[in-house]
Structures are given as C-alpha cells and as structure tokens.
Amino acid sequence: MTGTVLTEPLLALRDLAAEWATGLRVAGAVLDRDPEAVAQFADLPAVRCMAQLLVPGEYGSEGINVAGRRFHGMTALERTVLLEEFARGDAGATLAAPGASMSGVLLDVLGDDEQKAWFYGRLVDRPTWTFFALTEPDAGSDANALTTSLTPGPDGDFVLNGRKRYVGNASRAGMGVVFARTAPGPLGVRAVLVDTASPGFHAEPLGMLGLRGARFCALEFDNLRIPANRVLGRHLSPARRGMWAATLTFNRLRPGVAAIAIGIARAAHEYVRAEGGLLTGGAAAEWDQLGYRIESVRNLVHLAAMEVDADGSRGGHLASSAKAEASRLAEDATRAACRFFGPSARWTHPLLDKLVRDARGVEFMEGAANIQKLIVFTGLLAGKVGQGESFPALNALSGTGGLPCG
Numbered sequence: 400m401t402g403t404v405l406t407e408p409l410l411a412l413r414d415l416a417a418e419w420a421t422g423l424r425v426a427g428a429v430l431d432r433d434p435e436a437v438a439q440f441a442d443l444p445a446v447r448c449m450a451q452l453l454v455p456g457e458y459g460s461e462g463i464n465v466a467g468r469r470f471h472g473m474t475a476l477e478r479t480v481l482l483e484e485f486a487r488g489d490a491g492a493t494l495a496a497p498g499a500s501m502s503g504v505l506l507d508v509l510g511d512d513e514q515k516a517w518f519y520g521r522l523v524d525r526p527t528w529t530f531f532a533l534t535e536p537d538a539g540s541d542a543n544a545l546t547t548s549l550t551p552g553p554d555g556d557f558v559l560n561g562r563k564r565y566v567g568n569a570s571r572a573g574m575g576v577v578f579a580r581t582a583p584g585p586l587g588v589r590a591v592l593v594d595t596a597s598p599g600f601h602a603e604p605l606g607m608l609g610l611r612g613a614r615f616c617a618l619e620f621d622n623l624r625i626p627a628n629r630v631l632g633r634h635l636s637p638a639r640r641g642m643w644a645a646t647l648t649f650n651r652l653r654p655g656v657a658a659i660a661i662g663i664a665r666a667a668h669e670y671v672r673a674e675g676g677l678l679t680g681g682a683a684a685e686w687d688q689l690g691y692r693i694e695s696v697r698n699l700v701h702l703a704a705m706e707v708d709a710d711g712s713r714g715g716h717l718a719s720s721a722k723a724e725a726s727r728l729a730e731d732a733t734r735a736a737c738r739f740f741g742p743s744a745r746w747t748h749p750l751l752d753k754l755v756r757d758a759r760g761v762e763f764m765e766g767a768a769n770i771q772k773l774i775v776f777t778g779l780l781a782g783k784v785g786q787g788e789s790f791p792a793l794n795a796l797s798g799t800g801g802l803p804c805g
C-alpha cells in the first residue's frame with residue numbers, strides 16, 4: 400500500500416528538488432575532504448534554493464515558483480519535501496549551504512519587524528551563512544542548564560560572554576542567533592541576534608566525523624556587545640521569549656532533520672540496488688522491507704510536519720517521535736547497506752562510509768534519540784499524547800485511506 404499527504408504542488412516541488420539535487424553528491428564528497436571548498440558549489444541549484452529558504456516573500460525573496468505556487472520554505476512540510484531530496488543527494492553539502500536555516504525559524508517565531516528587516520535584508524542582499532547557537536560544552540541535551548551570560552552594558556546595550564559548541568556554519572556565517580541567560584531559571588533565557596563582525600566573536604572549526612561540510616564550530620563570546628534592538632522577543636511576554644521559543648523552533652525544525660535522515664536512508668537503499676548486483680531470496684526480502692520502512696517513516700515525518708504547521712506548540716511529540724524514528728532508520732539503513740558488501744565495505748565503498756558517518760551526526764542534531772523519547776513519554780504521562788485526538792492532522796486524514804503509517 401502506498402500513499403502520501405502531499406498535494407500536487409508539493410509533489411511538483413519534490414520532483415524539482417530531486418532534479419536540483421544533482422551535483423550535491425560530488426559536492427558532498429569534496430566537502431567531506433575539505434569543508435573550506437564550499438564556495439565552489441555556490442551555483443548548484445540546490446545550494447541556491449537553500450540560500451532563499453525561510454525568507455518570506457514580503458522581504459524580497461523570489462522563492463520557488465512551481466505548479467502555480469510560490470514556496471518560501473516557511474512551512475515544515477515544504478522543508479521536509481526539499482530536505483529529503485537534497486539529503487538523498489548529500490546531507491553534508493545541504494547543511495553547508497548558506498541561508499536562514501535554523502535561525503530563520505527562530506526569527507519567524509521571535510523577531511519583530513525591525514529585526515526581520517535586518518536579518519532577511521542581509522540574506523536577500525547576498526547568499527549569507529547563518530548559525531544557531533544553543534548547545535554548550537557542559538550543557539548539550541540539557542539546554543536549560545546553559546550558562547552563556549547576557550548582562551546589561553553601560554549604555555543600554557547588552558554584553559555577551561560564554562561558550563557554545565557544535566554550531567553549524569559558524570566560522571563562515573555573517574550573522575546568527577545565540578541563546579544566553581539574563582537570570583536563573585527557564586524564564587531567564589533570551590535569544591540575541593549576533594553580527595559575526597562584532598569584536599569579541601570567535602569561531603573555531605571542530606574536527607567532526609559526520610556532516611563535515613557544515614563546518615561545526617566551537618564559539619567563544621568575549622564581552623561581545625549586543626545592541627538592545629538585537630535582543631529577540633522584545634515585543635512578546637517574558638514567558639514567550641526564551642526556552643518556549645526554542646522549544647517551538649525545535650518542534651518546527653525536527654521534521655526537517657527527520658527528512659534529512661530519510662534522504663540518507665534512501666541514498667543507502669538505492670546504492671545497494673545500484674551496486675549490489677541482483678538481490679535474491681532473503682536479501683531481496685530484507686531490502687524490500689527496508690523500502691517499505693522508508694515509506695512508512697516518511698509518512699510519519701510528513702504527518703509531524705503537518706501537525707507543527709497547524710500548531711507548533713502542540714505538535715512537538717509527533718515531531719520528536721518522527722525525528723527519533725527517522726534517525727534510527729538512517730543508522731539502520733546505512734549499516735545494513737554496508738553488510739551487503741562485506742566486512743571491508745566502509746573501506747571499499749567510500750559513499751557508504753560517508754553515509755554511516757552522516758547518519759550518526761543526524762542522531763545528535765536537535766536532540767539525541769533519548770531526548771526525543773523523553774519528550775514523547777513526558778507528553779504521554781501528561782495526557783498530551785493520546786489516541787489520535789491529540790493530532791488534528793491525523794484525524795483529518797482518518798477514513799480517507801490516504802496514508803499508510805506503521
């Protein structure tokens with residue numbers, strides 16, 4: 400049984416993305432060896448597409464015009480469609496592209512008009528990398544424990560001090576967002592816009608095994624001055640400015656990360672079909688089964704995206720479930736693909752080696768599987784995850800026979 404929640408325009412977007420993904424595989428291999436080579440891939444269609452995503456049309460972004468619709472990547476469902484296809488080409492090269500990326504989702508949640516004009520204006524002006532800095536060396540999964548400080552400066556501005564870690568694209572970024580603490584407790588967390596040209600900003604690339612193109616960095620802020628108008632959420636109530644906004648942002652982003660995992664799983668699945676000779680008997684059955692699983696998890700991811708698009712604050716449980724399922728799928732698929740080629744597969748099939756490493760990286764992005772499971776079970780214990788009534792998008796589909804989800 401097959402099915403999809405994607406409408407005709409989204410199916411057309413998917414087909415276009417599949418076409419645009421051409422060239423990412425080669426770029427990914429080059430960036431895996433040398434992440435600094437990123438500029439030479441600026442004209443790939445997928446890279447140009449990523450550079451425009453998450454910039455609303457009213458700020459001057461052309462978006463993607465297909466099947467009579469214009470897409471700006473403002474919904475999670477659009478992003479899952481694009482990211483799966485691009486990651487099937489190469490996840491590392493996709494994440495290495497300039498664009499609003501994670502910061503764009505946060506700006507959409509927390510930015511006021513002036514902040515959006517500044518942020519989107521720079522992105523429309525020229526392809527610009529951005530970064531999103533939440534994780535700290537001593538506070539990874541437990542983001543509430545972050546210690547980077549935002550203190551009042553002498554002239555009404557603020558001063559940022561602290562360290563972050565594993566921050567994608569930070570050493571090549573023109574701007575980004577940093578989460579910092581103004582006071583103890585969850586209400587004491589704020590996000591600020593940072594211009595990387597400001598004195599006191601330091602980014603040091605880290606040696607990574609997976610998704611190497613995206614140049615993950617350790618950051619240090621040394622008395623970095625933050626103008627008062629770069630503190631996000633000024634126009635919102637204190638409860639909506641800090642960790643609430645981070646949670647909402649992660650809910651909206653997780654289906655996209657899950658889609659990247661599916662793209663990696665598909666790349667491994669297709670590689671065995673292309674290079675593994677004629678599959679027969681148990682091997683053929685195993686590979687067919689993996690194909691069904693990919694479809695099934697994709698449907699879960701699309702549903703999760705629809706839920707967060709309908710209401711980002713209540714859709715988090717399904718998004719976490721989708722992210723956990725998809726990252727496990729990517730790891731299972733890439734390792735299973737290696738088994739087809741024997742014990743030295745990762746040596747003799749460099750693409751498979753890269754896919755295994757990239758899949759491992761996705762497991763940690765936006766929260767490892769244990770954290771996703773904690774979110775799901777916390778929702779279950781709180782009665783927020785039930786038998787469908789918690790998920791309006793699922794209800795809307797029930798009875799239509801349109802979606803296999805198992």
Ligand SMILES: Cc1cc2nc3c(=O)[nH]c(=O)nc-3n(C[C@H](O)[C@H](O)[C@H](O)COP(=O)(O)OP(=O)(O)OC[C@H]3O[C@@H](n4cnc5c(N)ncnc54)[C@H](O)[C@@H]3O)c2cc1C
Nearest residue numbers: 531532533534539540565566567760763765766767769770
């Ligand atoms: C490829 C990649 C991209 C990233 N991009 C960014 C980025 O752009 N910006 C950013 O800010 N961060 C980024 N990160 C950081 C990422 O969010 C963290 O790695 C992640 O939150 C886990 O934190 P940690 O690495 O400190 O691991 P830890 O928090 O130390 O966790 C290690 C292990 O312990 C488990 N664990 C931790 N706490 C619990 C618990 N309470 N119960 C059960 N198990 C637990 C985890 O599941 C994990 O398996 C990225 C990481 C990677 C690998």
